[in-house]
Amino acid sequence: MELVLADIEVVYGKRRRNHAVRGVSLRVRRGETLAVVGESGSGKTTIAKVAAGLQPATSGTVSWRAGDDDGAAGPQRVHMVFQHPVQSLDPSWRIRRSVHEPLRHLGVAGDEADRRVHRLIAEVGLDPEILDRYPRDVSGGQAQRVAVARALVADPQIVILDEPTASLDQTVRGRILALLGDLQRRTGVGYLMITHDISSVRRLATRIAVMYRGLIVESGPAPAVLAAPRHPYTQALISAVPVADPRVAWDGVVAAPRTSCPVPGPCHQHGPGLHEVGPDHVAGCTKADDPQKAATT
Numbered sequence: 001m002e003l004v005l006a007d008i009e010v011v012y013g014k015r016r017r018n019h020a021v022r023g024v025s026l027r028v029r030r031g032e033t034l035a036v037v038g039e040s041g042s043g044k045t046t047i048a049k050v051a052a053g054l055q056p057a058t059s060g061t062v063s064w065r066a067g068d069d070d071g072a073a074g075p076q077r078v079h080m081v082f083q084h085p086v087q088s089l090d091p092s093w094r095i096r097r098s099v100h101e102p103l104r105h106l107g108v109a110g111d112e113a114d115r116r117v118h119r120l121i122a123e124v125g126l127d128p129e130i131l132d133r134y135p136r137d138v139s140g141g142q143a144q145r146v147a148v149a150r151a152l153v154a155d156p157q158i159v160i161l162d163e164p165t166a167s168l169d170q171t172v173r174g175r176i177l178a179l180l181g182d183l184q185r186r187t188g189v190g191y192l193m194i195t196h197d198i199s200s201v202r203r204l205a206t207r208i209a210v211m212y213r214g215l216i217v218e219s220g221p222a223p224a225v226l227a228a229p230r231h232p233y234t235q236a237l238i239s240a241v242p243v244a245d246p247r248v249a250w251d252g253v254v255a256a257p258r259t260s261c262p263v264p265g266p267c268h269q270h271g272p273g274l275h276e277v278g279p280d281h282v283a284g285c286t287k288a289d290d291p292q293k294a295a296t297t
């Protein structure tokens with residue numbers, strides 16, 4: 001499965017004054033992460049919405065190309081994780097109903113639906129007890145894990161992540177990124193990830209596209225772009241110099257690059273699929289199924 005955006009233009013407003021996206025083309029394949037970065041107002045969220053079918057393009061096309069291993073491919077197998085996790089859940093629904101909803105659309109019900117919902121809730125590291133709560137009764141980090149569970153419960157081919165960690169503190173951010181990476185390795189899901197966060201890019205991106213004033217001004221494989229960024233925004237983002245984006249440099253402090261946890265399987269400290277990042281954690285991180293090492297931590 002491949003999501004292909006070709007020559008997308010989006011002009012907002014009755015008088016069509018705000019040309020938010022100008023001829024953007026990109027593709028996202030299963031098993032990879034395309035990170036779309038760029039300063040505030042450069043058109044990233046607009047692109048995400050166009051890709052998800054939530055915003056019509058003024059011109060250009062969004063298409064789906066099925067691969068050899070695809071079953072019923074199509075936009076119904078795309079899900080989106082928004083930047084405000086609590087707000088993205090219906091406040092009048094218990095968590096259970098929100099996570100079941102994508103399955104209902106697929107016609108999956110009964111025991112099979114319950115089984116899948118419980119499996120995903122466990123995979124995102126939550127206690128099934130949370131299913132009976134309302135969004136107002138869960139933390140931001142828990143709500144974002146619920147949003148990830150909901151996005152993945154129906155086995156989507158592609159998930160669109162719009163600033164999936166923006167509203168989370170550093171610790172929870174690391175867990176969500178580790179979870180997304182782990183789920184991708186196990187299920188082959190592809191991510192179109194919109195972000196300002198360099199640690200998200202380092203952790204997940206296979207390729208990077210840099211937007212500036214509605215255009216893609218730089219793109220390529222993540223290692224190449226990270227090693228030799230050409231555009232000033234990319235250079236600023238990667239060198240962790242404060243950039244003209246209030247959410248990145250609100251207090252003039254930009255997080256230092258963090259390293260990935262090297263443990264490949266379940267982590268002793270954080271359970272299945274939840275790998276904290278950062279040098280502080282890496283030192284004491286052991287595999288959950290290694291009791292000797294685990295006992296020393």
Ligand SMILES: Nc1ncnc2c1ncn2[C@@H]1O[C@H](COP(=O)(O)OP(=O)(O)OP(=O)(O)O)[C@@H](O)[C@H]1O
Nearest residue numbers: 012013018020038039040041042043044045046047
């Ligand atoms: N519904 C809308 N109506 C009119 N203009 C809009 C609308 N949505 C976005 N815009 C404008 O389109 C441009 C691109 O916005 P968009 O939200 O896509 O940028 P962004 O890169 O995601 O920004 P941010 O990082 O701040 O979320 C901005 O100038 C924004 O003000």
